[in-house]
Amino acid sequence: MGDVMEDLSSITPTNECEEHVFIAARHMLKALGASKNVSNDLRRLLADVDIHLSRRTNITETVLDGTREVEERLKLAQEKVMRWESNRSMIWASGHEEASEYLQAVYEIQRLMESLRSSPSSSSGKQKELLDRAHSVLQMAMERLELELLHILAQNKQSFEPEYVSFRSCEEDFVSDVSIVSTEDESIGDTSRRDSSGTESENHIVDLVHPDIISYIKSIANVMFASHYDQEFCHAFTNFWKDALDEYFFTLGIDKLSIEGLLKMEWNCLNCKINKWIRAVKFIIRVYLAGEKRLFDQVLGEFGSVYSTCFVEASKGSMLCMLNFGEAMAIGTRRPEKLFKLLDMYEVLADLLQDVDSLFSSEIGSFIRTEFHELLMKLGDTVRATFMEFGHEVALYPSTNPCNRGVVHPLTKYVMNYINVIVEYASSLNLLLGGVQDGAELVPFDQNISLDNFCPLAHHLRSLMSYLEHNLDKKSRLYKDSSLKHIFMMNNLYYMVQKVRVSKLVTLVGGEWIREYTAKFQNHATNYERGTWKPVLSLLMDDENKTRKSILKERYRSFNISFEEVYKNQTGWFIPDTELRKDLQISISQKVIHAYRTFIGKNSSVIDEKHIKYTADELENFLFDLFEGSPMRLHSIHKR
Known part of the structure; x- marks a missing residue:
């Protein structure tokens, strides 16, 4: 009997048919137990079997009741889900109650x-059927929730743009846009035009979606993650923001071009794109991506590293696009006109270094950090090489014709304006030029000047101006008139001194340099006076021996001829700086008028008034016509 009971205890109904068999068996046992022909032993056995069957029947009835309850609950939840399958309205757009009811239905499933x-x-077959049915409804709900997510994001994505987007897209950058080989254009600007627009908007994080709907997005994320549809949520959420960033690039005027395409581009067009890139990269990293990471953290932060993985996935394409642009600039030709744009790019990346390290601090974002750091180093190398190339071009820039009228050479203007802009980047260049040889072998350098106390940039700027002076000296040899050579050098060295004196350069190169170059241009002024006026004034000098009247008259006539020749030539020469021109005119006048008056006074008995061609006052006035840039002749002025 024990074996029979053991066999019964191991029996559990596995389907609805077996459950009915157990119930029928109990009824049969009860009928047998009621018979009078059954022995007591058999009656006890039947009673025990009935007890066991009763237990199994109770379990069966409980299971049946539970299954019916599950089926009923599933039916109700399914109805709530299916109601929206045929409804074109969006759930979250229909109100908080509707959304909450839908989510509760999904949680119920x-x-x-x-x-x-x-x-x-x-x-059991029934429960398998219910499970399959529930899974099918859940899948429909997940697809609907994904659709709702994208609709919520699209409808609530914040529309914003940095202030500079509405500005002109491509500024004219005077100094940086002019090649050293085109310095005949004298309209080069004097100041840096480094962009500072949009700085206020770069210092705060924006909300990419309206803050009120973040809870909606999180509720969808929670239910999809709980349903093991986390990959589907992440894919939809990530792709939406990846596409949004691509659209934003277009708004900022950033084209996704290959490195090869960028390298083939004309500089003027490329320069315009660099301007846009510089502004965009600051805003994208410091404002847009910072806001994007915050949003990803708010929505996915509680799911561990998922949020950083999704953020990197959403942003890496655009980040690499921006870095590719920088890569193209770093490997392009190293022309001097590109230096300031390269420096702008270098400085903006250096400024954003900590932002990038923070944005992509996770292991999965390490490759972006690495790419960013490597690009910064490459741009630094390119800046350094371009700066050194500029020095070589200044030293070796050729000329075949002398500069008309002895004026300031366009190369001098270009180089000094260029150097004045360089000073704006002193911090970066001191870092990049530290320990770099300046190529002083190109020109003889004043060994008496100690450079130990100067920063790297100051040392290189002194070298640059030495290269320029050396080149100007070579150009001065193109003049056939040695006096005009000195006027040319005086004009150019004076221009250099003035550019240093009134700018930040003075703090870099120091007062010693100004004194040295002031002495140099003054020396050229002195050499000019000696070369031009010493031979002329020698005709008026006293002779220890008494000179015959005829010789005195001849010397006076020769003086007038020489003076007129100088006047004819040197009124056409030009000293652009009014103060310098006036100083030289006064210096000449003092010497010439003094010698002339002395000569006329001492020889008044020989050269009477009727033979005097010009009075001292007239000569003095004539001298103030010199270096005005308009050739004049005295014979058309003289009234006698």
């Missing part, structure tokens, strides 16, 4: 599926 999976009779 999750609970029922978990209950069915954990049930002792989960392998």
Whole structure:
């Protein structure tokens, strides 16, 4: 009998048919037990069997009742889900109540599926059927939630743009846009035009979506993650923001071009794109991506590293696009006109270094950090090489014709304006030029000047101006008139001194340099006076021996001829600086008029008034016509 009971205890109904058999068996046992022909032993056995069957029947009835409840609950949840399958309206647009009810229906399906999976009779046909049905409804709900997510994001994405987007897209950058080989254009600007627009908007994080709907997005994320549809949520959420960033690039005027395409581009066009890139990279990293990372953290932060993985996935394409642009600039030709744009790019990347390290601090974002750091180094190398190339071009820039009228050479203007802009980047260049040889072998350098106390940039700027002076000296040899050579050098060295004196350069190169170059241009002024006026004034000098009247008259006539020749030539020469011109005119006048008056006074008995061609006052006035840049002749002025 024990064996029979053991066999019975191991029996559990596995389907609805078996459940009915157990119930029928109990009725048969009760009928047999009521018979008078059954022995007491058999009656006891039948009673025991009935007890066991009763237990099994109770279990069966409980299972049946539970299954019916699950089915009923699933039916209700399914109805709530299916109601929206035929409805074109969006759930979250219909109100908070509707959205909450929908989410509760999905959570109900999750609970029922978990209950069915954990049930002792989960392998029964009915429960398998219910589980499949629940899974099908859940999948429909997940697809709908993904659609709702994208709709919420699209409808609530914030529209914003940095202030500079509405500005002109491509500024004319005077100094940086002019090649050293085109310095005949004298309209080069004197000041840096480094962009500072949009700085205020670069210092705060923006909300990419309206803050009020973040809770909606999180509720969808929570239910999809709980339903094991986390990959589907992340894919939809990430792709939306990846596409949004691509659209934003277009708004900022950033084209996704290959490195090869950028290298083939004309400089004027490329220069315009660099301007846009510089502004965009600051805003994208410091404002847009910072806001994007905050949003990803708000929505996905509680799911561990998922949020950083999704953020990197959403932003890496655009980040690499921006870095590719920088890469193209770093490997392009190293022309001097590109230096300031390269420096702008270098400085903006250096400024954003900590931002990038913070944005992509996770292991999965390490490759972006590495690419960013490497690009910064490459741009630094390119800046250094371009700066050195500029020095070589200044030293070796050729000329075949002398500069008309002895004026300031366009190369001098270009180089000094260029250097004045360089000073704006002193901090970066001191870092990049530290320990770099300046190529002083190109020109003889004043060994008496100690450079130990100067920063690297100051040392290189002194060298640059030495290269320029050396080149100007070579150009001065193109003049056939040695006096005009000195006027040319005086004009150019004076221009250099003035550019240093009134700018930040003075703090770099020091007062010693100014004194040295002031002495140089003054020396050229002195040499000019000696070369031009010493031979002329020698005709008026006293002779220890008494000179015959005829010789005195001849010397006076020769003086007038020489003076007129100088006047004819040197009124056409030009000293652009009014103060310098006036100083030289006064210096000449003092010497010439003094010698003339002395000569006329001492020889008044020989050269009477009727033979005097010009009075001292007239000569003095004539001298103030010199270096005005308009050739004049005295014979058309003289009234006698």
